[in-house]
Amino acid sequence: xxxxxxxxxxxxxxxxxxxxxxxxxxxxxxxxxxxxxxxxxxxxxxxxxxxxxxxxxxxxxxxxxxxxxxxxxxxxxxxxxxxxxxxxxxxxxxxxxxxxxxxxxxxxxxxxxxxxxxxxxxxxxxxxxxxxxxxxxxxxxxxxxxxxxxxxxxxxxxxxxxxxxxxxxxxxxxxxxxxxxxxxxxxxxxxxxxxxxxxxxxxxxxxxxxxxxxxxxxxxxxxxxxxxxxxxxxxxxxxxxxxxxxxxxxxxxxxxxxxxxxxxxxxxxxxxxxxxxxxxxxxxxxxxxxxxxxxxxxxxxxxxxxxxxxxxxxxxxxxxxxxxxxxxxxxxxxxxxxxxxxxxxxxxxxxxxxxxxxxxxxxxxxxxxxxxxxxxxxxxxxxxxxxxxxxxxxxxxxxxxxxxxxxxxxxxxxxxxxxxxxxxxxxxxxxxxxxxxxxxxxxxxxxxxxxxxxxxxxxxxxxxxxxx
Numbered sequence: 001x002x003x004x005x006x007x008x009x010x011x012x013x014x015x016x017x018x019x020x021x022x023x024x025x026x027x028x029x030x031x032x033x034x035x036x037x038x039x040x041x042x043x044x045x046x047x048x049x050x051x052x053x054x055x056x057x058x059x060x061x062x063x064x065x066x067x068x069x070x071x072x073x074x075x076x077x078x079x080x081x082x083x084x085x086x087x088x089x090x091x092x093x094x095x096x097x098x099x100x101x102x103x104x105x106x107x108x109x110x111x112x113x114x115x116x117x118x119x120x121x122x123x124x125x126x127x128x129x130x131x132x133x134x135x136x137x138x139x140x141x142x143x144x145x146x147x148x149x150x151x152x153x154x155x156x157x158x159x160x161x162x163x164x165x166x167x168x169x170x171x172x173x174x175x176x177x178x179x180x181x182x183x184x185x186x187x188x189x190x191x192x193x194x195x196x197x198x199x200x201x202x203x204x205x206x207x208x209x210x211x212x213x214x215x216x217x218x219x220x221x222x223x224x225x226x227x228x229x230x231x232x233x234x235x236x237x238x239x240x241x242x243x244x245x246x247x248x249x250x251x252x253x254x255x256x257x258x259x260x261x262x263x264x265x266x267x268x269x270x271x272x273x274x275x276x277x278x279x280x281x282x283x284x285x286x287x288x289x290x291x292x293x294x295x296x297x298x299x300x301x302x303x304x305x306x307x308x309x310x311x312x313x314x315x316x317x318x319x320x321x322x323x324x325x326x327x328x329x330x331x332x333x334x335x336x337x338x339x340x341x342x343x344x345x346x347x348x349x350x351x352x353x354x355x356x357x358x359x360x361x362x363x364x365x366x367x368x369x370x371x372x373x374x375x376x377x378x379x380x381x382x383x384x385x386x387x388x389x390x391x392x393x394x395x396x397x398x399x400x401x402x403x404x405x406x407x408x409x410x411x412x413x414x415x416x417x418x419x420x421x422x423x424x425x426x427x428x429x430x431x432x433x434x435x436x437x438x439x440x441x442x443x444x445x446x447x448x449x450x451x452x453x454x455x456x457x458x459x460x461x462x463x464x465x466x467x468x
Contacts, residue, residue: 016247019166028136039142042107053112057112057116074120074121085109114278149463151251152274164249167245178241185238193224197228200220204390232464233254257270260418263369264336264340264376264377284312292304303345309338313334317334379406
């Protein structure tokens with residue numbers, strides 16, 4: 001079920017109404033029913049198609065149960081969950097294993113994995129005092145607003161939302177305005193960006209393009225796909241955040257102006273933030289701690305973090321899909337982030353922390369680095385939309401040289417974008433008090449604009465992250 005649909009809106013309206021009840025017991029069971037109905041509807045009303053997902057969920061609940069210092073160990077529990085996930089998801093490395101003899105739903109499975117592992121690791125580590133009951137477990141892991149595309153909320157955040165009071169007038173208007181902004185981004189702007197990208201991608205597929213045209217065509221298509229991905233994904237998150245806030249849940253933010261990133265590491269603290277936070281907490285930190293436990297000296301720790309970053313982002317890339325192409329995508333992410341970290345370590349050793357800090361804050365230097373980070377990320381996304389055959393043709397036509405030229409062009413373009421953004425941010429802004437009547441009028445105007453724009457665009461707005 002997509003976010004920008006009437007069906008999703010009806011589920012959200014039902015949740016908002018039911019969460020007006022103050023009783024936590026009513027809320028818990030109402031959420032359980034809504035989650036079950038949403039899961040069933042998302043699978044096309046087929047109970048059989050849901051069986052693998054339900055089996056995976058029950059396995060997770062059983063493995064959460066034993067507390068700290070109880071068998072099985074956390075490593076064995078995590079290993080069992082990952083093995084079950086890889087089998088149900090259908091990773092190509094397991095193609096030789098027997099398959100289930102029918103088509104089943106894997107929608108939302110990746111985000112279920114993150115929530116289940118969070119509960120297992122925190123339970124084994126003592127951060128989760130007791131295991132959630134079956135009602136609370138299904139209420140959390142299947143939380144319908146975040147089921148398809150996130151963000152990845154923690155269990156304590158979910159529990160706080162169950163017990164929270166309904167939002168006040170100001171919070172309600174802000175949440176409604178965010179929903180409308182999200183619909184405009186996802187249902188209008190993203191659709192336009194996708195239309196432009198499709199034309200660019202079609203031109204890129206043509207064989208025999210001259211070098212200059214190949215560079216411009218692929219560079220433009222990559223930039224348009226990045227814009228489409230941001231508008232679609234962040235717009236959907238805006239809708240989810242607003243709807244959840246109207247129910248009483250305050251979810252973690254997922255985007256923070258990624259076009260302002262100073263480097264690749266900073267980019268991943270601004271893009272898909274809940275995913276980056278999860279990988280930092282449950283993969284990067286344990287990997288770095290394990291490496292440090294091997295007896296490394298304090299001077300070696302910055303270099304060990306380079307390796308930990310590579311492993312973390314390699315696996316983050318693999319998470320995006322089941323094919324070998326996603327391994328290459330993971331290598332691109334891991335290579336870019338680890339190279340960024342290694343560069344920082346070497347520059348700090350060469351210039352000293354203070355001198356390098358002053359250099360990194362300089363306008364020219366920071367915009368070039370930020371532009372290069374956005375360019376690398378944009379070109380890496382090619383692995384999410386281009387077929388292996390297209391990539392083979394691209395590489396055979398001088399793709400490595402073309403990629404180098406595209407890096408220069410996109411770095412220049414994104415650096416210019418950052419400079420313009422800085423100039424606009426530096427302009428004086430007049431802040432005026434906005435009363436409830438003004439806010440209500442603005443929300444009404446946005447709602448009217450959404451209806452008009454959606455009427456003229458008249459195109460579906462499927463969530464881009466629905467397939468991951």
